[in-house]
Amino acid sequence: MAGVTEGSGVQTTTRRRALRKLATFMAGSPLLAPALLSQAQTTAQPGGRQGGADQAGRQAGPGQPGRQGGGGRGDRTDVIRPPAYHDEIMKVINLHEFEAVARKKLSIQAYDYIAAGAGDENTLQANREAFGHYWIRRKVMVDVSKVDTSLELLGHRLEHPILLGPVGPKNLLNPDGDRLTSLGAHQAKALVVGATPNVVQELAKENNAPMWWGAALGHRNQAEAVTWAKRNEDNGATALCVTVDYPYAGARDRPSRDKWEAEWSRTGNYSTSDGHVDFQAGMLDPYTPNLTWEWMKWVRGASKLPIVVKGILTAEDAKLALENGAQAIVVSNHGARTLDGMGGTLDALPEVVEAVNGRVPVLVDGGVRRGGDIIKAMALGASAILIGRPYLWGLGAFGQEGVQRVIELLHGELRIALALSGAVDLKGAGNRALIRPAWKAYKA
Secondary structure (H helix, E strand, O other): OHHHHHHHHHHHHHHHHHHHHHHHHOOOOOOOHHHHHHHHHHHHOHHHOOOOHHHHOOOOOOOOOEEEOOOOOOOOOOEEEOOOOOHHHHOOOOOHHHHHHHHHHOOHHHHHHHHOOOOOOHHHHHHHHHHHHEEEOOOOOOOOOOOEOOEEEOOEEEOOOEEEOOOOOHHHOOOOHHHHHHHHHHHHOOOEEOOOHHHHHHHHOOOOOOOEEEEEOOOOOHHHHHHHHHHHHHOOOOOEEEEOOOOEOOOOHHHHHOOOOOHHHHHOOOOOOOOOOOOOOOOOOEOOOOOOOHHHHHHHOOOOOOEEEEEEOOHHHHHHHHHOOOOEEEEOOHHHOOOOOOOOHHHHHHHHHHHHOOOOOEEEEOOOOOHHHHHHHHHOOOOEEEEOHHHHHHHHHHOHHHHHHHHHHHHHHHHHHHHHHOOOEHHHHOOHHHEEEOOOOOOO
């Protein structure tokens, strides 16, 4: 009997070790890690006593980032996991993949309207390709145990630099698109540029409203501008953003081929026509063709909120924006939806940053899809970034949770990029030495 007892003890010890190794290996899974760790700890403890919740860790639920310790790696920083959702959402593992899911659920007209760039879509391609023009120069042997993505922007503290940019009809992606976008942004702690005032006012009553800026394409006269500024300020906006690069609609082949009508975005009914085609090949369609810097005076006299000028691509316009009272600038080519043949926004960023010379924050949009993209933008002088199509694809694919998941994945990748580059935080990322042009050999 003594021999049997000894053999059983060896088997038990071996089983414990195997379970610990398996738990360590599977610690990266948000579904399996808690159960495996709990089983390993229960088996390892005398008498089979079960470890506590702090020992076993936990799986995150929707809207709640998970932190998982242990894993058999000794003293280590807790793992920060994005929130978990249902299986269909969790299969989407990066921002690129949301588009394919949304495309299957949208009409051809709706998909084309969002996806289209102007002309041959060279600028649309350039926005994304610009991030390949720089390589990251990582630093090693740096204490990155406390990664920080927070920042202060226009007097407000933000948990991360990911803003939801102003876009067209969100209800085109979902009948309740405006509200679901704002709810998703609130859960993921993202600032919304261009939230709908009455929607966020209602959400604020339930403490579910995100921080937001008012947004407009300018106005044809002072009375309209003043009314808009006061309405947004009264409803809780923390800044006013004017997009200055859209005097006319751009030449977009896809919606022109679809004979796009604005009424479709309001009704969702593509089988009827009111005869008003908003996109037609060669058509010159005015929005705010008389918009000038005089607009800044109109709004400044009506509101005390900071004015953000979006659509700047050159040093000359950046200086004019500052001279006329801009308190922040967004480097943007309108998602490549206006004039084809312009360069990518990341390539335009250094010129604008140099002209501004630190006097106001400079933000950038266009082509951001990865956490590494964000730190490249920071290294070139951006204070924050805006995304547009990615969160619209999230909205079209999964509604509110899709918006949240887009923001949370990008935020998670930003943490990873800050840690692995050695930047640690956004201040560290804002160092030109963190990147170098990809086409140039390094010279000491």
